[in-house]
Amino acid sequence: MIIVLKQHAPADKVQAFCNELNSMGFQINDSVGSDTHILGLIGDTKALAESWVLANPVVETCRRVSEPYKKANRKFHPDDTVVDVGGHKIGGGYFAVMSGPCSVESKEQITYVAQRVQAAGASILRGGAFKPRTSPYSFQGLRAEGLELLQEARKVTGQPIVTELMNNEHIPLFVDAKVDMIQIGARNMQNFELLKAVGKLNVPVLLWGPRDECPDENGVRLRDSQCGLFATGKVLRRFGVPFSYLSNCRLEDPAFEQGLMAFLAVCNVVRTFRNIRILQIGPRPFDFWSTMCNEGELLERFHIQLAPIPLPELKQEVQRALADGDDVQQVVDYCRAHMNICVTEEELHTIAAMKVAIRRLADRYGCSAAAIQCWNALQTELGVMPCAANSLLNEEGFPVVCETDIHGAITALLAEAACLDDTRSFFADWTVRHPENDNAELLQHCGPWPISVADEKPSICYPLAFSYPGAVAARAKKGKLTICRFDGDNGEYSLLLGNARGVDGPATKGTYMWVEVDNWPRLEEKIVKGPYIHHCVGIHKDVVPVLYEACRYMGIRCDLYDPIEEQVKAYLRGE
Numbered sequence: 001m002i003i004v005l006k007q008h009a010p011a012d013k014v015q016a017f018c019n020e021l022n023s024m025g026f027q028i029n030d031s032v033g034s035d036t037h038i039l040g041l042i043g044d045t046k047a048l049a050e051s052w053v054l055a056n057p058v059v060e061t062c063r064r065v066s067e068p069y070k071k072a073n074r075k076f077h078p079d080d081t082v083v084d085v086g087g088h089k090i091g092g093g094y095f096a097v098m099s100g101p102c103s104v105e106s107k108e109q110i111t112y113v114a115q116r117v118q119a120a121g122a123s124i125l126r127g128g129a130f131k132p133r134t135s136p137y138s139f140q141g142l143r144a145e146g147l148e149l150l151q152e153a154r155k156v157t158g159q160p161i162v163t164e165l166m167n168n169e170h171i172p173l174f175v176d177a178k179v180d181m182i183q184i185g186a187r188n189m190q191n192f193e194l195l196k197a198v199g200k201l202n203v204p205v206l207l208w209g210p211r212d213e214c215p216d217e218n219g220v221r222l223r224d225s226q227c228g229l230f231a232t233g234k235v236l237r238r239f240g241v242p243f244s245y246l247s248n249c250r251l252e253d254p255a256f257e258q259g260l261m262a263f264l265a266v267c268n269v270v271r272t273f274r275n276i277r278i279l280q281i282g283p284r285p286f287d288f289w290s291t292m293c294n295e296g297e298l299l300e301r302f303h304i305q306l307a308p309i310p311l312p313e314l315k316q317e318v319q320r321a322l323a324d325g326d327d328v329q330q331v332v333d334y335c336r337a338h339m340n341i342c343v344t345e346e347e348l349h350t351i352a353a354m355k356v357a358i359r360r361l362a363d364r365y366g367c368s369a370a371a372i373q374c375w376n377a378l379q380t381e382l383g384v385m386p387c388a389a390n391s392l393l394n395e396e397g398f399p400v401v402c403e404t405d406i407h408g409a410i411t412a413l414l415a416e417a418a419c420l421d422d423t424r425s426f427f428a429d430w431t432v433r434h435p436e437n438d439n440a441e442l443l444q445h446c447g448p449w450p451i452s453v454a455d456e457k458p459s460i461c462y463p464l465a466f467s468y469p470g471a472v473a474a475r476a477k478k479g480k481l482t483i484c485r486f487d488g489d490n491g492e493y494s495l496l497l498g499n500a501r502g503v504d505g506p507a508t509k510g511t512y513m514w515v516e517v518d519n520w521p522r523l524e525e526k527i528v529k530g531p532y533i534h535h536c537v538g539i540h541k542d543v544v545p546v547l548y549e550a551c552r553y554m555g556i557r558c559d560l561y562d563p564i565e566e567q568v569k570a571y572l573r574g575e
Contacts, residue, residue, distance in 0.1 A: 096264025
């Protein structure tokens with residue numbers, strides 16, 4: 001039986017209903033889509049009256065289903081599946097390019113090839129460690145040593161690695177090597193035990209079949225890859241293995257490149273999401289309930305870790321950086337070369353030392369981003385604002401967000417992973433409406449935005465609302481943007497997502513830009529009703545399709561603030 005729940009049904013009442021069904025002996029497949037919430041009951045439902053089900057206030061409708069494979073049935077799982085490989089998404093329209101040698105032969109060979117294919121635009125390294133050969137006397141690959149060499153190449157280039165798995169017995173080797181993507185060859189498509197074992201590994205899977213040639217003059221078909229593609233999709237669905245799909249096309253078709261690059265980006269997002277550790281510097285500001293997060297839930301559901309440190313630890317590290325001198329001086333020189341300095345020499349050195357200190361602490365605790373209590377205890381301790389230090393770190397690709405906004409730091413990591421880390425993001429407040437454009441809004445903050453976002457030479461100066469130095473002032477450049485926000489309430493997490501564009505507007509303080517969306521009231525409603533807050537992340541690149549697809553692998557709901565889902569899917573298909 002399929003039970004469709006009412007939109008926005010109270011979570012406690014839904015849980016009570018599920019508990020009652022469980023007590024009656026039914027197994028429940030709980031599927032939450034972008035617009036629907038479905039309960040799929042598995043068991044003998046003959047004695048379960050539809051009238052009883054419909055009488056529950058959380059139920060919209062229900063119907064009996066006699067079809068097999070309910071765990072993989074599309075009716076139980078209405079949403080498309082998206083697979084993430086090392087932050088690169090596959091499925092839902094994402095594209096990625098995988099390239100590398102047929103066989104891994106030596107450290108020098110695989111490292112050189114990895115660098116060359118990366119320079120050519122490939123984002124995932126493919127190489128054969130185990131080689132299936134027609135002749136048993138032919139070279140069968142370096143096997144476990146080949147996996148070790150692939151890991152070495154990954155360290156050099158940062159590329160996720162994909163290699164072919166041929167036998168269940170080799171799975172522990174692949175797990176130990178932390179292979180980002182496993183390739184299953186055509187000869188193993190009927191090896192159901194291998195497919196079931198792989199399905200338990202929770203790694204992204206990409207399906208693609210090259211477009212087959214027409215029959216030759218004698219009526220002979222040279223290949224049958226499309227049939228294999230369709231059959232493989234069916235098998236993977238039956239075993240509940242999520243996968244992404246690249247349109248059946250030729251290697252030289254634009255759809256191949258577009259789809260493969262999107263898939264690589266999706267994989268990068270997923271990999272990033274699964275390996276997040278955030279340096280939390282200080283507690284959240286008092287009364288900032290909006291930036292609360294459930295640390296235990298983030299860890300249990302998404303394996304996201306926090307590394308909390310008190311503000312005195314940051315102060316001690318700043319003092320050590322000032323005493324060392326060399327690293328601080330390099331930052332000071334960089335600031336003088338790229339920014340207008342409107343603070344004293346002593347204040348500039350403290351700002352530089354804070355930048356050095358945060359980076360050292362992040363490296364010490366193995367963190368990829370930071371969220372800092374930017375006011376007001378920090379100013380009392382060190383006499384400066386952290387904004388300029390944050391700006392410098394953000395420019396290096398190490399996101400630092402304000403007001404201890406953990407969800408904001410997660411958002412920034414996802415946005416930059418979606419563009420394969422070649423564009424810097426910025427963290428902003430939604431502030432005021434445009435005086436003339438009803439669909440435009442001011443994005444602003446005291447100064448943490450990276451230098452590359454600015455449309456003018458930034459200044460290190462004083463902020464709008466505080467009397468301490470260390471803010472950054474600059475107007476951001478215009479252009480097309482992606483705006484996003486990861487957030488959650490009551491155990492439900494989603495990613496607010498859509499496009500915007502920079503427009504003209506009045507000047508103001510701090511780092512700022514005016515942005516226009518297609519329908520501001522529609523976006524405003526989503527922010528107000530939540531689970532979102534007054535913070536968002538922007539990036540000067542259209543990564544909406546990549547983030548949309550990645551959500552399927554990350555286990556969060558994609559919340560598009562414009563009705564563009566069909567356009568996004570078309571892009572992912574290569575259209």
